[in-house]
Amino acid sequence: MSTYRFAARAGVVLAVAGSAVLLAPGLASAHVTAKIIGEPAVQGGYTKITFRVPNEDATAGTVKLEVRFPQEAPITSLRTKPQAGWSAVITKAKLDKPITSHGTEITEAVSTVTWTAAAGTRIGPGEFAEFELSGGALPETDQLVIPAIQTYDSGKVVSWDAPPPAAGAEEPEHPAPVIKLTKKSEGGDDHAAVAPASTSDTKTGHTEAASATGSDNTARWLGGAGLVVGALGLGLGAGATLRARKAVAAAKAGK
Known part of the structure; x- marks a missing residue:
């Protein structure tokens, strides 16, 4: 069997095995999760939380999501990102013990955030959706547990x-x-992370622009590195082609 045919058959076997693993019942299920994407979540700072909601029912669709924030680790201010076909309601509750944030006494914090689908809208079987919140200040705790209620x-x-x-x-x-x-971080400049809840859209935009600039610089660096690697590859390919042609010419001359 040629090396090419062996590699091709091996690839098919691996692809089939991978599909079987992905389709296995024990691994197919997914959970409602919360993620901080693209930046660290710093205690006392402000960030964006993304809730990823997969639909696990084979016939029904998700039409409501409620997330509950712990009052023992309060977040005082949150904003929702518009989601087509969904309405969002933020509910606050009075704290048993007021807290001080940036010199201001806070007597209430976010209790729940609820997204509800409009008529004709849902997360269908085999689909998922993401719901985003922005705000803070994040509590001074190692982890934030946010129970979620999913309704079909x-x-x-x-x-x-x-x-x-x-x-x-x-x-x-x-x-x-x-x-x-x-x-x-001690002595670090976490200006964007500790901006007050009343931060204007202009300042928020500045923070996002700075983040985008950093990402753009990284992308340019990776792009430049890719061009260098590509150029080296072309050079090696051209050299190999030239050597092969010389070998063929030499073989013909020797006949």
């Missing part, structure tokens, strides 16, 4: 509220979304 148009309700398991323990069937928080 069939009436089924799934509570993703199990706390994180202890080290070495198995993951619960319905784990609550969790985000990890890092401590603020």
Whole structure:
């Protein structure tokens, strides 16, 4: 069997095996999760939280998501990102013990955020959606556990509220979304992270622009590196082609 045919058959076998793993019932399920994408979540700072909501029902669709923020680790201000076909409501609750944020006494914090689908809108079978929140200040804790309640148009309700398991323990069937928080660096300039909740859109835009500039510089560096590697590859390819032609010419001359 030629090397080419062996590699081709091996590729087919691996592809089939990979598909089988992906389709296995134990790995096909997904959970409602919370992520901090593109930046660290710093204690005392401000960030964007993305809730990823997969639809796990084969026939029904998700029409409501409610996330609950712990009052023992309060967040005082949140804003929702518009989501086509969905309405969002932020509810606050009075704190048992007021906290001080940037010199201001805070007596209430976000309790729940609820997204509800309009008529004809849902997250269908085999689909997922993402819901985004922006705000803070983030509490001074290592992790923030945010239970989520997922409601389907069939009436089924799934509570993703199990706390994180202890080290070495198995993951619960319905784990609550969790985000990890890092401590603020001493002497560091975390201006964007600790901006007050009343920060204007102009300042927020500046922060996002700075982040975009950093990403753009990284992309340019990677692009330049790719061009260099590509040029080296072309040079090696051209050299190999030239040597092959010389070998063929030499062989013809020797006949």
